[in-house]
Amino acid sequence: MFRSVARSAAGKNLLRRGYATAVPERKVAVLGAAGGIGQPLALLMKLNPLVSQLALYDIANTPGVAADVSHINSRSEVAGYVGEEQLGKALEGCDVVIIPAGVPRKPGMTRDDLFNINAGIVKGLCSAIAKYCPNALVNMISNPVNSTVPIAAEVFKKAGTYDEKKLFGVTTLDVVRAKTFYAGKAKVNVADVNVPVVGGHAGITILPLFSQATPKANLPEEDIKALTKRTQEGGTEVVEAKAGKGSATLSMAYAGAIFADACLKGLNGVPDVVECSFVQSTVTELPFFASKVRLGKNGVEEVLGLGPLSEYEKEGLESLKPELKSSIEKGIKFANQS
């Protein structure tokens, strides 16, 4: 895939368009591209100069989204695919597949309440990925992430294509929120802030490590507790504000675009690309866990450890394990029984 720009036809086009250095060709697919997340994510991926082909797939309405986005004068060629019979074409040759397909929450629901519908959607899409682009990096956005990632892993195992380095639960929105909320409380420039968020992606399984936040602010314990709670409940805050019209879409598209960009940079050999993600892990006794991950040419290059935790974070870590364990097991069971 790392073709010389000068040699390939697409490369010549790139040179004509002003890309002077070697930019590898990369195909990215968005599955669920006509949805609340899918549309702005399609826009942001169209703006990403690392993408050469952008495939937009949904069960309805993708021709319009694709026609619209395709008029933007950026590098990638855009194609829309609609309906299951076109899924194979959307996926063929993909380097990165981003999955925001499935139903969102309404007020009063937990992410786990989405399991019954979304588990089947994810399973179907992952079977197609195993068939048409088994080497792609998969960025799973569909909830409940704590279960949909294990479902994807089981589908890939059954198909004989599973590579633990290539499957990611997207937890970047938790990091985005933790950074924003911390910057507001600590009165520091948000652009300078870093906060790891570990665990999973639902309620108390989301564990921001504010003891490791930079720049250091020495916030009092009650502020740290309030920030932790707000980060854990960030999704619910949006669900309630939208009052029945869905969950986070714009901030999620932003977060999804950041994570996909990190994956592409890793594939392209950019050094020291580190993002938090929910991946197969030995950081704890749980088989999947979100922590900092170094991204490379094959996906996960290294799953980084947790680093030193405060007493409050140690307690949070122990409290999240039973819920995360049961969500993982629920996903594994579903994938193997149906």
Ligand SMILES: NC(=O)C1=CN([C@@H]2O[C@H](COP(=O)(O)OP(=O)(O)OC[C@H]3O[C@@H](n4cnc5c(N)ncnc54)[C@H](O)[C@@H]3O)[C@@H](O)[C@H]2O)C=CC1
């Ligand atoms: N990981 C995270 O941090 C976050 C995850 N989410 C999750 O992302 C998912 C999508 O949310 P929204 O975009 O707001 O929902 P939405 O309902 O606006 O869009 C979902 C799209 O998926 C499509 N879809 C349904 N079945 C499909 C299939 N089999 N193949 C392809 N596309 C299919 C629908 O046609 C629709 O266009 C939800 O499960 C939500 O909970 C939302 C926010 C943050």
Ligand SMILES: O=C([O-])CC(=O)C(=O)O
């Ligand atoms: O809360 C939800 O249902 C959507 C989500 O995962 C988030 O916003 O973090």
